[in-house]
Amino acid sequence: MAQSDGYKSDGIWPREEDVGRWTDTYFNRTKKTVDAFGDCEVTYAVFLRRPVVCAPRLMVEWLEAMASARNVTFNIELQLQEGQWVGAGEPVAYITGPFAALVDLETLMLQKLGPACVAAYHAYTMCVDMPGTAFLAMDARHCAGTEMAEMMAYAASVGSERAKRKAGAKGFIGNATDATAHFFGNDKGIGTMPHALIGYAGSTVRAAEMFHEANPGVPMTVLVDYFGLEVTDSLAVCRRFPELAAAGELSVRLDTGGGRYVEGLDPQTSYAVLERNAPESIRGYRSDPELRYLISTGVSAAGIWHIREQLDNAGFEKVKIVASSGFGPAKCKVMAVANAPIDVVGTGSYLPDQWSETYATADIVAYDGVPRVKVGREFLLRN
Secondary structure, rough: OOOOHHHHOOOOOOOHHHHHHHHOHHHHHHHHHHHHOOOEEEEEOOOOHHEEEEOOOOHHHHHHHHHHHOOOOEEEEEEEOOOOOOOOOOEEEEEEEEHHHHHHHHHHHHHHHHHHHHHHHHHHHHHHHOOEEEEEEOOOOHHHHHHHHHHHHHHHHHHHHHHHHHHHHOEEEEEEOOOOHHOOOOOOOOOOOOHHHHHHHHHHHHHHHHHHHOOOOEEEEEEEEOOHHHHHHHHHHHHHHHHHOOOOOOEEEEOOOOOOOOOOHHHHHHHHHHHOOOOHHHHOOOOOHHHHHHHHOOOOOOHHHHHHHHHHHOOOOOEEEEOOOOOHHHHHHHHOOOOOOOEEEEOOOOOOHHHHHEEEEEEEEEOOOEOOOOOOOHHHHHO
């Protein structure tokens, strides 16, 4: 059975009949050995080596489905609830059941836990750093397939909810696809327009006109960097749709590439913009990455302040700014320092820079109720 068939029908993947093909071979051979010499009850401790936000739902739902398919019972004891902080090495869950029924599931259950917990952590930190800004998860096209896309959307929603509770943040208001919109309490994904539509239309204003006619009643967010005329095209769109602009139903989106400055800026004028609006952001010591986010090419804090100034000076104070391009935790911290006037951040960059950070690990800590774990992992034993 192909992955797409099983995955799309009920959300459970891999299915029971596919587990043996997708798990590590040494687990399959262990299962065969245990079946030959007699089963026993085991307890796994599942943990990560770095601090994360607990996001176990996809793992738990899959294990429950596997237990049902195998006609056994797994006792899944979550040590922390969804959205809680997890310390490095702290068990997320203890999972107890027949060794032969659990051993070949280890590879797959860890895949469903580690990346989600790390992505939830990064989503949380971004939302906390910019509590007054809404976030939109735009990671789907950067994911390695639909299963990962589901995992990242789920993780963003978990990190977002924690940020709302802990810091009163706006958090993630939605994501890009219909399939995972339910994680954010929505029926549909939220979308703007791609650069391809601007190229097709031949002008930014014409693309906005086409979008507005084809999507009546949909709040409009217009990309303004296609022709390198972020200011010119922003103002042109506002003047073409003054009613939407006045009603706060029009947004402009900055997605300027790192090879050039936003229209009207260079290093000197970028410093000047921040001196007018956020002088504290440039008067202290800043590392090279921080300076890049503040005053360099691409979507910088100076660029966002520059667009805000130009919109306000032209009487379009209610037009919102959506910013995208490289918004991960580090960039969000700098935007917070500069108090950048961003209404919505579009991000797919809450995935960790190093995939190794997502590794979850499981160790058996008891056999038939007798505590036993490899040397060095005694910290996993129950107190």
